[in-house]
Amino acid sequence: MASQAARPGIPDLFTQPPPIRDPLVTETTDLQDATLERCLPFLKGIHNSQSGPFNACGVPALQRDDHVAFAYDSLEDYPASFVILDASRPWMAYWGLTSLFLMGEDPTRFRERLFNTLRPAQNPTGGFGGGHGQISHLAGSYAAVLSLAIVGGEDAFELIDRQAMWQWLGRLKQADGGFRVCEGGEKDVRGGYCVMAIISLLDLPLELPADSEARKAGLENLTDGLAQYMSRCQTYEGGISGSPGVEAHGAYAYCALACLALLGSPEEIIPRHMDVPMLVSWLSARQYGPEGGFSGRTNKLVDGCYSHWVGGCWPILQSALDGKPQSNGPPATTVGHLFSREGLSRYILGCCQSNNGGLRDKPGKHPDSYHTCYVLAGLSAMQHYHYRTDSSPTSSKMFSSAFSWRSSPIREGNVYEKSDRLEPIHPLFGVPYPSADAMRLWCEARPITP
Numbered sequence: 001m002a003s004q005a006a007r008p009g010i011p012d013l014f015t016q017p018p019p020i021r022d023p024l025v026t027e028t029t030d031l032q033d034a035t036l037e038r039c040l041p042f043l044k045g046i047h048n049s050q051s052g053p054f055n056a057c058g059v060p061a062l063q064r065d066d067h068v069a070f071a072y073d074s075l076e077d078y079p080a081s082f083v084i085l086d087a088s089r090p091w092m093a094y095w096g097l098t099s100l101f102l103m104g105e106d107p108t109r110f111r112e113r114l115f116n117t118l119r120p121a122q123n124p125t126g127g128f129g130g131g132h133g134q135i136s137h138l139a140g141s142y143a144a145v146l147s148l149a150i151v152g153g154e155d156a157f158e159l160i161d162r163q164a165m166w167q168w169l170g171r172l173k174q175a176d177g178g179f180r181v182c183e184g185g186e187k188d189v190r191g192g193y194c195v196m197a198i199i200s201l202l203d204l205p206l207e208l209p210a211d212s213e214a215r216k217a218g219l220e221n222l223t224d225g226l227a228q229y230m231s232r233c234q235t236y237e238g239g240i241s242g243s244p245g246v247e248a249h250g251a252y253a254y255c256a257l258a259c260l261a262l263l264g265s266p267e268e269i270i271p272r273h274m275d276v277p278m279l280v281s282w283l284s285a286r287q288y289g290p291e292g293g294f295s296g297r298t299n300k301l302v303d304g305c306y307s308h309w310v311g312g313c314w315p316i317l318q319s320a321l322d323g324k325p326q327s328n329g330p331p332a333t334t335v336g337h338l339f340s341r342e343g344l345s346r347y348i349l350g351c352c353q354s355n356n357g358g359l360r361d362k363p364g365k366h367p368d369s370y371h372t373c374y375v376l377a378g379l380s381a382m383q384h385y386h387y388r389t390d391s392s393p394t395s396s397k398m399f400s401s402a403f404s405w406r407s408s409p410i411r412e413g414n415v416y417e418k419s420d421r422l423e424p425i426h427p428l429f430g431v432p433y434p435s436a437d438a439m440r441l442w443c444e445a446r447p448i449t450p
């Protein structure tokens with residue numbers, strides 16, 4: 001099937017194996033070849049499972065109705081074999097709600113059900129566990145706070161015990177500036193990003209609580225040493241690892257960059273703590289041809305979820321390179337597109353759509369809630385231009401940059417149909433723009449005293 005001609009409108013770049021090959025054959029190159037063979041019929045638009053319709057660029061339409069049905073279904077009951085997901089309840093909510101919002105559905109209809117899921121998962125000692133009776137974890141707490149931001153409203157914001165959350169974050173802070181993901185747990189860049197997203201959305205005090213162990217090391221604030229910790233995670237390749245000294249990875253790169261962009265203005269803080277040319281080089285190497293999708297690490301395969309983790313790095317870096325924000329509008333000159341939007345569109349719409357609804361890692365894989373959310377988030381990030389302005393709804397100087405982002409749809413050079421455009425989400429928080437502002441402003445009006 002791979003040797004069949006492609007549909008009209010598809011450049012050879014997206015239908016032919018790369019012209020230059022490393023002659024060394026390894027298990028990795030064999031896997032890459034097999035993946036390419038599997039993707040090619042989808043990229044050419046000739047796989048018998050693709051239902052179309054195809055546009056003049058040879059790109060299939062987004063099967064929106066099927067994906068909406070899949071996202072609604074993902075928020076319903078699960079059979080017993082899914083018991084492993086019992087520790088991911090806030091995530092299941094976040095992925096489903098975000099997918100629905102991206103596709104133009106109203107996620108607020110799940111408010112009461114979300115409250116019923118999250119109330120028992122919150123611990124009186126601060127933070128949310130993955131479910132009832134589980135210890136608090138930063139990943140689950142991040143997903144819980146974001147989900148509550150998405151459904152919005154006073155009763156959603158009031159549900160969070162912000163005082164206890166702040167005390168708990170103080171117990172996770174480490175002497176080297178990083179954060180453990182749970183008490184006694186591992187320390188990595190996810191922790192730092194989740195903490196900064198939680199602090200900025202909930203307007204928590206920056207001071208460390210009096211009983212924080214990190215105070216004994218001379219630290220005073222939750223943010224102390226955090227940017228330096230992120231800096232130590234940039235590797236010899238130019239990418240960013242989960243913790244100092246290990247392999248660079250796309251999802252950690254997003255966490256580190258988003259964390260820095262929450263701590264300060266991207267054009268100042270990112271060049272101060274990262275080697276930007278090396279980072280751009282490593283991120284660029286994550287996009288493969290002819291697949292067009294991103295891989296998470298060197299010598300790994302394309303995977304749809306990196307459309308968000310790697311794709312989400314680009315607006316942040318673009319903003320850093322664009323420099324100081326302008327008054328209430330996009331910058332007059334911009335560094336422009338740093339990756340192939342066409343390639344990513346073709347990979348997502350051609351290779352990641354499961355024909356019964358839901359989005360997936362790659363052809364041959366089953367769709368799931370996680371991939372549906374992050375493939376759609378990547379498609380949305382690719383369809384919109386995200387930039388900062390010099391006005392921000394928050395009265396906090398510290399977070400004025402984080403809340404100054406705006407977006408406008410990209411209208412030039414698209415290979416997808418207008419009807420396939422998704423809603424934009426905030427590039428640092430992963431929630432609708434108004435949801436982030438509303439949560440922050442509600443909390444700002446109800447300050448917590450340290």
Ligand SMILES: [Zn+2]
Nearest residue numbers: 303304305361
């Ligand atoms: Zn994946």
